Amino acid sequence: xxxxxxxDIEAMAEEIDIEYLIEEIPQAIHQSLDGVDRVxxxxxxxxxxxxxxxxxKTFIDVNKAIENTIIVARNEWKYVAEMITDFDxxxxxxxxxxxxxxxxxxxxxxxxxxxxxxxxxxxxKGVIKICTSYSDDCAEIRISDTGTGxxxxxxSKIFDPFFTTKEVGKGTGQGLAISYDVIIxxxxxxxxxxxxxxxxxxxxxIKKSFCSFL
Numbered sequence: 001x002x003x004x005x006x007x008d009i010e011a012m013a014e015e016i017d018i019e020y021l022i023e024e025i026p027q028a029i030h031q032s033l034d035g036v037d038r039v040x041x042x043x044x045x046x047x048x049x050x051x052x053x054x055x056x057k058t059f060i061d062v063n064k065a066i067e068n069t070i071i072v073a074r075n076e077w078k079y080v081a082e083m084i085t086d087f088d089x090x091x092x093x094x095x096x097x098x099x100x101x102x103x104x105x106x107x108x109x110x111x112x113x114x115x116x117x118x119x120x121x122x123x124x125k126g127v128i129k130i131c132t133s134y135s136d137d138c139a140e141i142r143i144s145d146t147g148t149g150x151x152x153x154x155x156s157k158i159f160d161p162f163f164t165t166k167e168v169g170k171g172t173g174q175g176l177a178i179s180y181d182v183i184i185x186x187x188x189x190x191x192x193x194x195x196x197x198x199x200x201x202x203x204x205x206i207k208k209s210f211c212s213f214l
Contacts, residue, residue: 057187059093060101062139063132069105070130077113077128081145086131094139100182105130107179108143115147 070083077083109128116126126146133140183191 057095057097060096060098062091062094062096062101062141063087063089065096065098065102066105066130066132066141069102069109073106073109073113076110079125080113080117081126081128084127084129086129088131088133091132091134091139097182097186100186104179104182105141105143107176111176112143112145112147115149116145119146119148 066087067085070077070085109130112128116128119126128143128145131142133142180191183189
């Protein structure tokens with residue numbers, strides 16, 4: 001009775017390829033755990049990104065806010081660009097409207113991704129770089145990309161509502177107008193850019209003074 005049973009077990013073991021499973025199952029479990037961890041990070045980032053609208057500024061960790069926005073916007077940039085960050089760890093907490101601030105960073109990342117896609121085409125990746133620094137009692141955020149640059153004729157209009165250099169149906173012309181309103185009017189900061197056609201561009205240099213809060 002035992003011999004047929006042993007034979008059946010041996011046949012089954014050979015059929016399911018035990019050695020293959022022993023090798024592959026630990027990797028599959030590791031990949032699953034890695035996936036669960038990634039999903040958890042995305043959910044945490046989305047919860048922090050979707051900060052309830054507030055009428056008064058609250059002190060936020062700008063570096064963490066940008067990091068969360070990068071995670072939330074991953075599907076916009078991961079296929080077209082490498083994301084490089086250089087965060088100043090000495091940057092103090094900054095008084096901001098969190099939801100509005102996150103929206104500005106999101107707009108910049110999306111614009112950078114589209115600009116890179118326009119110049120690189122399919123299969124080639126560019127670079128998006130986001131840096132923060134603290135100097136002269138100001139927080140500074142610099143966002144640069146290797147995209148198309150801005151035509152000279154458009155420079156004076158880029159912050160105008162509804163103005164876009166994209167094809168009809170591809171751009172609303174709202175992103176930069178909203179960013180301008182948030183940084184200048186709501187936060188009392190400045191937003192500037194330096195761009196050349198065909199050259200790496202620093203689109204946004206966002207400065208927010210908080211010296212009066214120190």
